[in-house]
Amino acid sequence: MASLRSTFPALAAVLVAAGCAELKMAPVEEYPVTARRVILISIDGARADALPHLPTVHALTARGVWTDAMQTVLPALTLPAHLTMLSGRDVTQYGITQNVMDGGIAAVMRINGMSPMFAWAHSGGRRSAAIAGMSLIPAAQRAEAQAFFEVDTLVATDGDAPALANAAIALLRADTSVAIMFIHFPDADFAGHSYGWIGANGAHTTAYRAALARVDSAIAMLWREIESSVDAGHTALIVTADHGGGHGSGCNTGELATHTHCTAHPGDRLVPFVLVARDAAPGRLGGEPAITQVAATVGALLGLAIPERAARALDLR
Numbered sequence: 001m002a003s004l005r006s007t008f009p010a011l012a013a014v015l016v017a018a019g020c021a022e023l024k025m026a027p028v029e030e031y032p033v034t035a036r037r038v039i040l041i042s043i044d045g046a047r048a049d050a051l052p053h054l055p056t057v058h059a060l061t062a063r064g065v066w067t068d069a070m071q072t073v074l075p076a077l078t079l080p081a082h083l084t085m086l087s088g089r090d091v092t093q094y095g096i097t098q099n100v101m102d103g104g105i106a107a108v109m110r111i112n113g114m115s116p117m118f119a120w121a122h123s124g125g126r127r128s129a130a131i132a133g134m135s136l137i138p139a140a141q142r143a144e145a146q147a148f149f150e151v152d153t154l155v156a157t158d159g160d161a162p163a164l165a166n167a168a169i170a171l172l173r174a175d176t177s178v179a180i181m182f183i184h185f186p187d188a189d190f191a192g193h194s195y196g197w198i199g200a201n202g203a204h205t206t207a208y209r210a211a212l213a214r215v216d217s218a219i220a221m222l223w224r225e226i227e228s229s230v231d232a233g234h235t236a237l238i239v240t241a242d243h244g245g246g247h248g249s250g251c252n253t254g255e256l257a258t259h260t261h262c263t264a265h266p267g268d269r270l271v272p273f274v275l276v277a278r279d280a281a282p283g284r285l286g287g288e289p290a291i292t293q294v295a296a297t298v299g300a301l302l303g304l305a306i307p308e309r310a311a312r313a314l315d316l317r
């Protein structure tokens with residue numbers, strides 16, 4: 001499951017013991033597209049080939065930079081993928097391959113100088129917010145998670161996609177100074193684990209498609225809220241995912257291969273990515289875009305200093 005149990009008190013103790021690895025920041029580079037605010041949406045469990053079934057997001061490809069072939073990390077799991085997406089470092093190369101947050105993970109990240117994009121914003125005097133389901137951040141771990149990720153405002157709700165979108169909209173209205181807002185939609189991953197990403201015929205299951213449609217409607221609400229700000233060049237929107245699913249042979253989760261994920265099969269590993277910003281020339285991204293590049297792209301859009309060792313921002317020229 002996407003559920004991330006956590007032992008943050010233990011983690012905090014390890015952080016103190018591990019000390020503070022020096023984090024060398026690269027000089028801020030000019031980027032062809034800029035924004036005052038970036039909204040980063042992660043649709044948990046959205047396969048790359050789900051894009052046509054996310055009508056709002058799919059329509060945004062006409063005016064955005066996009067790909068249906070962004071590679072996530074291996075194993076293709078929620079926690080390693082999100083830590084990579086938010087830090088710009090492939091955390092699996094440092095042994096972070098489990099799906100449960102604990103003090104060991106925090107220590108590895110700290111020792112290797114990995115920091116989340118929210119910390120980059122913080123260093124640059126900018127505010128950040130994250131909206132996530134309780135499945136990602138259980139209530140008992142909220143305060144510790146907030147401290148670990150250096151996020152100024154953390155909203156964890158037990159609601160589904162519309163509730164998360166409403167929480168995001170309320171926060172955008174209440175705090176216009178937020179520079180980075182991360183929103184995590186768990187619905188499609190839940191549907192995949194419960195009913196399968198794909199059925200016996202190899203096509204998406206009806207339940208998976210229905211969850212995608214629900215998340216897309218929530219993104220449509222959010223888009224209506226921010227569209228004028230995107231048009232004005234103030235806000236940039238990124239929609240991507242942590243992993244796909246439906247090809248989890250050998251993932252050892254006790255689920256059918258069609259009901260889980262972790263492998264290098266394109267169904268598990270490839271995710272969509274769509275970036276909409278006023279000055280981003282629409283088109284399909286070439287090369288081999290990777291989830292490691294998402295964090296630096298957010299940082300570059302905002303003109304933030306980015307750690308030297310983070311993967312480079314996506315080439316938008």
Ligand SMILES: [Zn+2]
Nearest residue numbers: 001002078189
């Ligand atoms: Zn999952």
